[in-house]
Structures are given as structure tokens and as C-alpha cells.
Amino acid sequence: MTNHVEGPLNGLTIVELSSGAGAAYAGRLLSTLGAHTVLAEPPGGSLLRHRPPFLPPSGEGAGEVSALFAYLAAGKASVVCDLATVAGREDLHRLLETADAFICDVPLAQRAGLGVDEAGLRATHPHLIHVSVLPYGASGPHADWHGEEINLIHASGEGFLLPNGLSAEMFPDRPPLKIHGHFAEMQGGVVAALGALAALLASRQGEGTAGEAVDVSIQDAALAVGAFAIQRLGDGSLEHRLTRSFKYGGVLECADGYVQLLTLEERQWTGLVELMGRPGWATAPDLADPLERSRRGAEINERIRAWSRTQLTADVVARAQTLGVPMGKYASPAEVLAGAHEAARGLFQSVDIPGAGPADVLVAPFHLDGGALRLRSGPPALGEHQSILSGNRRREAAPRAVGAR
Amino acid sequence: MKPLAGLRIADFTVHAAGPFCTHMLSQLGAECIKIESSLRPDIFRKPHPVYGRMGPASFDQVAANKLSVRINLKDPRGVDLAKRLVAVSDMAAESFRPGVMQRLGLGYDVLSALKPALVMLSVSSSGQSGPDSHFAGYAPLFGAWGALGSLTGYADGPPVEMRHVMDHSVGMNAAVAALAAVYRMRATGKGSHVDVSAREVASALAGEAMLLAAAGGEPARMGNRDHEMAPHGVYPTAQDDRWLTIAVRGQEQWLALLAAMGRRELGEDPRFRDAAARLRNAAALDAQIESWTGTQIAEEAVVRLQAAGIAASLSATTADLARDVHLRDRGTIVDVHDADGKTRAALSVPIRFSRSEAGLARGTPMLGEDEDYVFGELLGMNAAARSELIESQVIY
Numbered sequence: 001m002t003n004h005v006e007g008p009l010n011g012l013t014i015v016e017l018s019s020g021a022g023a024a025y026a027g028r029l030l031s032t033l034g035a036h037t038v039l040a041e042p043p044g045g046s047l048l049r050h051r052p053p054f055l056p057p058s059g060e061g062a063g064e065v066s067a068l069f070a071y072l073a074a075g076k077a078s079v080v081c082d083l084a085t086v087a088g089r090e091d092l093h094r095l096l097e098t099a100d101a102f103i104c105d106v107p108l109a110q111r112a113g114l115g116v117d118e119a120g121l122r123a124t125h126p127h128l129i130h131v132s133v134l135p136y137g138a139s140g141p142h143a144d145w146h147g148e149e150i151n152l153i154h155a156s157g158e159g160f161l162l163p164n165g166l167s168a169e170m171f172p173d174r175p176p177l178k179i180h181g182h183f184a185e186m187q188g189g190v191v192a193a194l195g196a197l198a199a200l201l202a203s204r205q206g207e208g209t210a211g212e213a214v215d216v217s218i219q220d221a222a223l224a225v226g227a228f229a230i231q232r233l234g235d236g237s238l239e240h241r242l243t244r245s246f247k248y249g250g251v252l253e254c255a256d257g258y259v260q261l262l263t264l265e266e267r268q269w270t271g272l273v274e275l276m277g278r279p280g281w282a283t284a285p286d287l288a289d290p291l292e293r294s295r296r297g298a299e300i301n302e303r304i305r306a307w308s309r310t311q312l313t314a315d316v317v318a319r320a321q322t323l324g325v326p327m328g329k330y331a332s333p334a335e336v337l338a339g340a341h342e343a344a345r346g347l348f349q350s351v352d353i354p355g356a357g358p359a360d361v362l363v364a365p366f367h368l369d370g371g372a373l374r375l376r377s378g379p380p381a382l383g384e385h386q387s388i389l390s391g392n393r394r395r396e397a398a399p400r401a402v403g404a405r
Numbered sequence: 406m407k408p409l410a411g412l413r414i415a416d417f418t419v420h421a422a423g424p425f426c427t428h429m430l431s432q433l434g435a436e437c438i439k440i441e442s443s444l445r446p447d448i449f450r451k452p453h454p455v456y457g458r459m460g461p462a463s464f465d466q467v468a469a470n471k472l473s474v475r476i477n478l479k480d481p482r483g484v485d486l487a488k489r490l491v492a493v494s495d496m497a498a499e500s501f502r503p504g505v506m507q508r509l510g511l512g513y514d515v516l517s518a519l520k521p522a523l524v525m526l527s528v529s530s531s532g533q534s535g536p537d538s539h540f541a542g543y544a545p546l547f548g549a550w551g552a553l554g555s556l557t558g559y560a561d562g563p564p565v566e567m568r569h570v571m572d573h574s575v576g577m578n579a580a581v582a583a584l585a586a587v588y589r590m591r592a593t594g595k596g597s598h599v600d601v602s603a604r605e606v607a608s609a610l611a612g613e614a615m616l617l618a619a620a621g622g623e624p625a626r627m628g629n630r631d632h633e634m635a636p637h638g639v640y641p642t643a644q645d646d647r648w649l650t651i652a653v654r655g656q657e658q659w660l661a662l663l664a665a666m667g668r669r670e671l672g673e674d675p676r677f678r679d680a681a682a683r684l685r686n687a688a689a690l691d692a693q694i695e696s697w698t699g700t701q702i703a704e705e706a707v708v709r710l711q712a713a714g715i716a717a718s719l720s721a722t723t724a725d726l727a728r729d730v731h732l733r734d735r736g737t738i739v740d741v742h743d744a745d746g747k748t749r750a751a752l753s754v755p756i757r758f759s760r761s762e763a764g765l766a767r768g769t770p771m772l773g774e775d776e777d778y779v780f781g782e783l784l785g786m787n788a789a790a791r792s793e794l795i796e797s798q799v800i801y
Contacts, residue, residue, distance in 0.1 A: 008589035008597065033585040052632035053613065055620045067620070071612040118759075135716075139757065142731040145711050148652035150629060150637060151718035159639070159650070160720045163565040167558055175639035175648055176720055177565065178629055180556035181611050190577045195756040197584040198433045202408035202761050204591055212408075213759035220737045220755035225573035227425070227467075227752045229723040230738070234749030238724055244568070250545070251563050258564050260549040321540060328546040330555040330564040333618035336608055344535040347605055348619070360619040362612045365605035366582040367532065369597050 003371030004346070007034020012200070015040055015092075015099040016076070017116060019047040021149075021182035022218050023105035023133040024072040025189025030101075030196065031075045032364045032373050038099075038388060039073060040081045040092050045382045048072060055356040065355040068182075070379045074351055074361045078380035079388055083114040091389055092116070093124060101129040101196045108134065108143060118213045129199045130213045133192045137217025147218065152184040156222035157229055161241045166251040168241050176241060187225055188218030247297030251330070252308040258330040259313055261304070261320075266290065271323035275316070276307050346372035354381045407434025408761045412587065415487070415494040416440060416471065417511075419447045421544070421569060422603060423500025423528040424467035425576030426583070431470045432754035433763055438494070438779055439471045440487065441772060443801050444479065467576075469741070469751070473770035474779045475800050482799045484510045489784050491516050491523065496587065500528040503538045513598040523596045524586040528579050532602030542603070544571035551607025556614055558626040567607065574610065575603040635683035635690055636662070639720055640698035647703040648720035651694065651710065656680075661713045666697040741768060776800065 012035040016027035024046075031037035039046060048069040055065045079095060082088030092115065096102055102125075104116055111117035118130045118138075132138045135147030136155075153159040154176070162177040192214070199212035223230075229239045249261040263269045269290070273282045281303055286292050293300060308316070313329045320327035329335075336342055337360060345367065348360035364373045412435040416427045424439075424447070431437035441447055447468070476490075477483040488511070491497050497516055499506050506512050506527070513525045527533055530542035531550070540546075548554035548567030557565040579601040586597045608615060614624035631637040631652070636659075639648045653659050656679065663669050671677055671693060676686040683690050698706065703719050710717035719725060727750035732738040741751040753764040780786045780800070794800040 008585045011592075012588075029581055030585075033582070053617050053622065053624065055617065056622055067617040067622070068613040071616045136731060137735055137757070140731045140734040142711075146714065146716040147718065148634065148637075148654065148716045150631070150639070150652050151650045151716045154639065154648070154650045154720040155718040157721050157723055157726050158570050160648070160722055161568070163558060163562075164568065165566045167562045167565050170562055171559060174559065175629065175641065177557070177559065177639075179565075179567070179570075180553060180626075181613060183553075183570075183610055186610055187574065187577065190574070190581055191755050193581045194429070194433075194577065194584065195758070197581065197588060198408040198756065198763075199758065199761070201412075201584065201588060201591065202406075202758075205406075205411070212761060215757035215759075217735065217737070217755065220732070220735065221577075222570075223726060223732070223737065224429075224752055224755040225570045225577060227573060228421075228569035230727060230750055230752050233723045233727055234743075234751070238722065240722075246566075251566060253563065258549075258555070260545045260554065260564075260566065262543050262545055264543065324541065326541050326543060326546055328540075328542065328549040330549045331552050332555055333552045333611065333615050333624055336550075336552045337615060337619055341531060341535040341537040342605075342608075345532055345602070345605070347608065348615075353620075356620060359616060362605075362609055362615050364582075365578055365602055365609040367534070367600040367602075368582075368586065370534070370600075 004374050005368045005371035007032065007373055008368065009034035012036065013099045014038070014101050014103060015095045016103045018103065018105050020105050020133070020185060021048070021068065021072060022185040022188035023103050023192065024048055025186045026103050026131065026133060026192035026196065027076060028072050028074070029190065029193040029364070032375060037076045038095055038385065039076050039078045039380065040095060041078055041382060043080055043082050049382070055353065055359070058355060058357045063355055065353060070353045070356070071361060073379035075375040075377055076380055077385035077388060078382055079385055080383040083116070089115040094389055096121070096125050096128055099128060100200060101131055103131045103133065103192060103196070105133045108138060122211055127203070127210045129196060129203065129211065131192050131196045131216065132214065133188050133216045133218065135218050137220060138215040149182050149185050150178050152218050152222060153178045155219045156184055156226060158222060158226045161229065161239055161244060164241050165245045168245060172242055184222035185218055187221040188216055191221035191224070192216040247294045248300040248304060252305060254308050254311045254313045254316060257313045259308070259317060259327055260330060261325070261327045263325065268325055269293070271320070271325040275320055275323050275325055276304070279303070279307070349375050351375055351378035353378045406761060407763055408758065409434035412436070412496065413494040414438065414496045414498055415491045417497065417499040417501070417506070418528065419500055421467060421572035422575040423498060423579070425573045426526070426528065426579040427498050428467045428470065429577065429580045429754055430583070432765060433756070437471045438490065438775070439468060439473050439770070440476050440490070441473065442475050442477045443772065444477060446772060468769045470765050470767055471770060472775035472779060473772055474776050475773040477799055477801045478509050478511070480799050482794065482797070486794070486799060487511060488516070488519055490779070492520050493783055495522070495590070496524045496526065496583065498526040498528075498583070502541065503527070503529050503533045517596055517598070521596050522590050522594050524583060524590050524599065525597075526579060526583045526599045526601070528575060528601045528603070530603050532605065533600040544568055547571050547575065547603040547607045550604035551611070552615070553607040553611045556611050556624060556626060559628040560626050560630075562626070564626070571603070571607060575601065575606045578606045630687065633680060633684070635680060635687050636694050638691060638694070640691075640695055642698055642701050642703040642706065644703060649698050649701065649703045649706055650718045650720055652716045654716070658715050659683075662710070662715050665710055665713050665715070668693070668697065736764065739765065741765065743768070
């Protein structure tokens with residue numbers, strides 16, 4: 001049985017105005033860590049509610065339910081604020097009165113018209129931390145540029161470097177590849193959550209730093225996690241997808257799927273030789289030298305691949321880990337969901353998804369104090385928490401509260 | 406002033422993921438003291454021939470801005486010295502295999518008894534608990550275990566290895582979780598143990614596919630294709646190995662793209678009438694797009710398409726990024742000076758604050774470079790005491 005713990009940000013309130021995965025993931029991380037996170041949605045709902053992939057319909061007449069929205073909005077509250085109207089903008093301001101931070105991905109050119117520009121909010125909410133998440137950030141010559149995930153994973157450098165290894169060998173002439181899903185945008189979300197927390201900590205140090213504006217660019221964030229390539233450039237090497245493969249190992253095809261093998265250390269190579277049953281080619285004296293193995297990587301890989309095709313993934317991975325050989329199966333999402341390790345750690349939580357019924361949603365990739373965090377709820381129905389507004393209205397004269405619940 | 410000024414970290418992390426986390430926190434203002442020894446320097450401080458050069462392969466990018474001390478944790482007096490350092494720190498960070506810190510006598514139980522308000526961060530491949538917690542792994546294995554690897558790739562090809570971006574994603578997530586714990590510690594005085602699992606970070610980055618699978622769907626590799634956008638892809642240009650990315654979300658952008666291509670007549674083609682039709686006929690559509698992109702200079706096309714309101718980018722090489730005017734303007738890419746006086750491009754922390762400062766203040770420390778400050782000033786050790794510990798290879 002997994003222990004559950006209370007999120008450390010309990011008592012904080014975040015208001016989120018998002019149409020992309022980056023800002024939404026920032027809100028999701030803070031929410032799962034305990035912050036009360038309120039989605040301010042237009043009358044038709046966040047654009048993310050209409051973004052694929054969609055969950056299989058729960059019954060006849062059921063509308064489309066976005067898996068992307070359900071994942072990113074789980075645990076949040078929803079309040080409709082029609083920012084095209086004066087009343088809607090007032091509603092948003094009412095929400096912001098009790099908020100500690102505001103996460104916003106509205107394009108720069110539209111912000112003033114909707115009353116969510118940083119300067120305007122600074123005047124009305126001097127203590128509010130304003131977190132902007134945009135494809136190329138809120139400043140600089142490209143601040144107004146448009147960017148979807150595929151543009152941004154390539155604008156940040158990792159796209160050009162993919163695929164590598166087996167896939168690059170098989171298809172050397174194909175265009176470079178994106179990572180699955182919303183990888184770059186979600187890096188922007190992680191960095192925005194980090195920026196919000198840093199600003200919140202700074203604001204505890206004194207009035208001088210209250211009301212910080214945090215400017216996050218998805219391009220910057222995705223580039224930051226690709227830091228290694230910049231380091232290599234400074235060393236005099238320009239990385240390329242066709243040459244950055246491991247000399248041997250990598251993605252291996254087995255009889256029933258794929259595994260990943262990476263032996264960086266000498267004892268791991270020795271373990272691999274053992275795992276393969278000490279074949280004559282691998283025990284040849286010259287291959288005891290790591291530089292010689294590196295030089296003859298292609299030849300070694302042919303042998304390893306011929307061997308791996310005769311292996312079953314579960315069996316070979318279990319034996320590899322016993323021998324200290326870093327090897328793992330390329331798990332499908334269904335296999336991760338069914339994993340004993342994930343179950344023991346409470347990685348997934350069954351929540352109700354309006355329009356689709358109960359389903360397991362990934363909670364968070366970290367534990368605190370030996371226990372898993374908990375989602376407060378599934379994703380909200382549109383406007384499900386509209387009553388927050390009347391609560392705030394009653395509290396208008398009261399001192400700034402923590403938590404809008 | 407930097408936002409995390411006043412936060413001190415005793416940093417036991419090694420390799421990439423953990424050190425990247427504390428590297429980010431140090432650029433946000435934390436005072437990060439990296440603990441190594443001559444017996445066990447960070448493996449990334451050493452030459453690493455697998456990456457094709459004899460210098461440290463990636464150390465600067467995760468160790469710059471930190472302070473460095475030597476402590477031999479194999480010696481009980483070294484463990485005592487480490488505890489003294491933790492006692493004057495707010496946070497301790499480590500990224501050994503689960504169990505190693507306990508065996509060293511530096512587990513959370515010991516350290517939190519010493520300092521109840523301590524935030525301890527542990528970063529590992531599979532987390533501190535669960536049947537696979539002992540697994541050894543590197544970035545490509547995190548991606549494999551976490552399903553992000555099996556979801557990435559051409560539809561007719563194999564899974565794709567996640568490389569350093571995976572390590573650093575883990576580090577960035579760890580920084581978020583650790584700061585949340587620090588926030589509570591500052592507010593309530595309560596310490597905590599933060600346990601970050603790298604494979605779970607990989608799964609979380611594909612959380613929507615996990616949910617789809619949980620509900621009975623079957624997410625699969627789809628190359629550069631999108632569920633709803635077409636055109637959507639990486640297209641060849643007139644230059645060898647220079648690629649242009651284009652993503653068209655709505656009808657307005659589709660018509661703008663056709664105008665930019667000088668191919669307005671395609672707007673009348675029933676195969677490309679709306680997004681659904683374009684998705685069904687994606688191969689024919691891509692052939693049309695390529696016939697235009699194949700005549701273009703990538704960087705010029707990006708500027709023209711952006712001006713027309715279309716999401717387009719260069720598939721940038723690292724050299725493109727190092728000289729990019731936008732990234733330079735934002736201070737994301739900065740120049741740093743190596744010890745030999747040479748200048749190189751480096752990445753700053755990817756967050757801009759309106760009031761606080763952030764970023765690199767100093768380069769990579771030599772092993773033990775900051776012992777006068779750390780052992781002398783912070784721990785108040787006199788010269789004789791330090792000499793004795795150096796001679797007995799505790800500070801070593």
C-alpha cells in the first residue's frame with residue numbers, strides 16, 4: 001500500500017490562463033505539489049479541451065474528451081471568465097486578488113486588450129507574481145514569433161539531433177524527428193514552475209522583490225535541457241544525429257520487442273559478455289581494450305544484434321540487471337501502467353474524468369517523505385467551480401487570504 | 406539580488422541529472438558546495454573517451470558556478486566533516502543509487518536528526534522505493550522504462566534513444582520539487598526528503614499517452630505527424646541538411662502559407678480543403694510543400710513565414726543556436742572564459758526575472774578550490790585542524 005502525503009505548497013493559490021501545454025503543465029506541477037490552482041477559461045472552454053488525442057467515448061452521445069486536457073488539468077478548479085467582456089475581466093481580477101501567482105500564455109499582442117499585461121496587472125495587483133510562458137519568451141527580437149511543439153523542439157536544437165542510434169542507421173536520409181508529444185512545451189512548463197517558486201521564495205525575503213514578473217521561453221527551456229550540445233560545441237565538436245550514436249549497444253531488437261543497452265563502464269562490458277554466454281568473438285583478447293571496442297563498434301553491434309534477436313525481452317532484461325548490465329525494455333504505455341514498480345510507488349491514481357468515466361492518471365514523478373502525492377480530483381468540468389467568484393466577492397474587504405477554497 | 410540568495414546546498418550529486426539540478430539552483434542564487442574527493446571525483450570531471458575527447462565531457466555545463474571542496478567519505482572523519490557541512494546548509498542533494506547514502510552514514514534519517522529543517526533531495530533512476538529501486542540506469546534507459554522512448558520514432562521504425570535532454574529534464578523536475586519543499590521549510594520550518602525518479606519523469610512527459618492507454622486507447626509512434634495539424638513536419642530546403650519546420654493549425658494559416666508559397670490554387674483542391682482532408686492526404690500534401698521548401702533558403706523562409714503568421718522554424722544546429730540573435734538578446738546564450746583565456750558559448754539559467762538577477766557568476770571550480778571559505782569561514786576550522794585532516798587524507 002502506498003503512503004500518501006500532503007503537497008508542500010498547500011495554502012498557495014495559482015490562477016492559470018492557458019491555451020498551450022507549457023503553461024498548463026506549470027500549473028499542473030504546482031497543483032500536484034499542493035497549490036490550489038484555478039483555471040480561468042473562456043466560455044467555450046480552454047483550447048486544450050479541444051486538443052487531441054481524445055479518450056474513447058464513454059457512451060452514446062458523449063462528446064470528445066481530450067486526454068491532453070484531462071492529464072494537464074487533473075486536480076485543478078475551473079472558473080469561466082469571458083475576457084472579451086468587462087464583467088469577465090472583473091471576474092479574473094477577483095480571482096487574482098487572492099492569488100499568489102498568475103500563469104499566462106496569452107500572446108503578447110493580445111494581453112493589454114484582455115487586461116492581462118504585466119504592467120497593467122502590476123498596477124492593480126502589486127504583490128502578484130506574473131509568470132509568462134511563450135514560445136520564444138516575452139522579450140527579444142522573436143518574442144512575437146509563433147511556435148508549435150514541432151517548431152520549438154527544432155528551434156531549441158534537440159530536433160536536429162534526432163533520431164540517433166538504430167533509427168538513424170535505418171533511415172539516414174529522412175528528415176530529423178521530434179520527440180513524442182509535447183516534450184519542449186512541457187520543459188517550458190517545468191521551468192515556469194521553477195521560476196514561479198523562485199519568485200515566491202524571493203518575495204518572502206522582503207517587499208522589494210514582491211510582484212516579480214517571470215519570463216519563460218519554451219525555446220530557452222528546451223535548449224537548457226540540451227545544454228550538453230552547447231558544451232560540446234565549445235570543446236570543438238558540432239553534434240549531429242548521424243554521428244552521436246553510441247559506438248555499440250543502443251536500441252536492440254529482441255524476439256518480442258526492443259531493449260536499450262548502454263555499457264559505459266568496464267565491469268558492465270564484462271557483464272554483457274557473460275550475459276551473451278561468453279561467445280568466442282567477445283572474449284578475444286584485443287576486445288578487452290575499450291578503445292579497440294570503440295573502434296570496432298559497428299562490427300560488435302552486428303554480433304550483439306544477431307544475439308539479441310534470439311532473446312525474449314523480459315528474460316534478458318532480468319538476467320542483465322542481475323549481472324549489473326544497464327539494460328531496460330522499451331516499455332509501452334500499457335506496460336508502464338501495469339508495472340509492479342509503478343504500482344508500488346503509486347504513480348497512477350484513478351480519478352473521475354467528466355464525459356469519460358474513471359481512469360488512471362499519472363500523478364507526479366516525485367515522492368515526498370516516503371509517500372506519493374495525490375491529485376485533488378480529476379479534471380474539472382467547465383465552470384465547475386464558479387462559486388469561487390462569489391466567495392471572493394464576499395471576502396473583498398478582508399485581508400489578502402491564502403487559499404481561495 | 407538573486408531569488409535564492411541565502412539558500413545553501415551541500416551537493417553530493419554526480420553525473421548529469423543531479424548536478425544539473427543544483428547547477429540551476431546555484432544560478433538562481435543558492436550557494437552550492439560540491440563535495441568530491443581525489444579518490445572519487447565526479448565521473449564527469451574525468452576524461453571520457455566514449456564521447457571522443459580526453460577532457461571532461463560535460464562537466465562545465467553542470468558544475469560552473471559551484472564551490473568545490475574535497476571530503477573523503479570512505480573515512481569516518483570525512484563523514485563527520487560532511488555532517489558538519491550539512492548542519493550549516495539548508496539543503497543536501499545526492500544522486501547515488503538508493504542505499505549508498507545510508508551505507509555512508511549520511512541517510513535522511515541521520516541528517517534530519519542532525520537538522521530537522523533539512524530538505525534532502527535524492528535523484529535516482531527508479532526512485533527510493535519499489536521493486537526496481539536498485540536498477541542501474543542512464544538517460545536512454547529512463548526513456549525506455551518510462552515509455553517516452555517507445556513513443557518516439559518513425560511509425561515504421563524502432564524506438565528512439567533519449568539522450569542528455571532526458572538527464573537534464575530529470576534535473577529540472579528535481580529543482581521544482583526541491584524548491585517546493587524549500588518553500589514549505591521557509592514557511593513552517595518543516596524539513597523533508599524529496600525523492601525524484603528519472604523513469605517517472607520520462608512517463609510524466611508522455612502523461613497524455615499514459616492516460617489514453619489507461620482508457621483503452623493505443624498510443625503509437627507517429628514520427629513528425631500530428632493528430633490534427635497538416636501540414637506539420639520537417640521539410641528539406643535548397644541547402645543540404647538544412648531543414649524547415651512548419652505547423653499549420655488553422656484555415657487562416659493554411660491560406661497564408663499558400664500565399665507565401667505562391668500556390669493559392671491548392672486552396673481549391675478537395676484533397677486539402679480542410680484540416681481533416683489534409684490529414685487524410687498528408688503524403689500528397691507533404692509532396693506539395695516539399696516542392697516549394699526545396700527551393701528555399703531555410704532561414705529566409707522562416708522569417709517570411711513568421712511574418713505571415715505561420716509557425717515555422719529552422720531545425721537549428723548547435724552552431725546556429727550559439728550565434729542566435731534572439732537567444733543572445735535574452736541572455737540565454739552567454740560567453741564564458743575558460744581558464745586558458747578562450748571564449749566559449751554557454752547556457753544561462755532559462756528564466757528572466759523583472760527584479761531579481763539570475764545566471765552564471767563564475768566558472769567551473771578546481772577540485773577543492775573553495776576550502777578556505779567552506780572549511781575555514783563556514784565551519785570555523787583553523788589552519789592546524791585542516792592540515793591534520795589533509796595529512797590524514799580526510800580532506801583529500
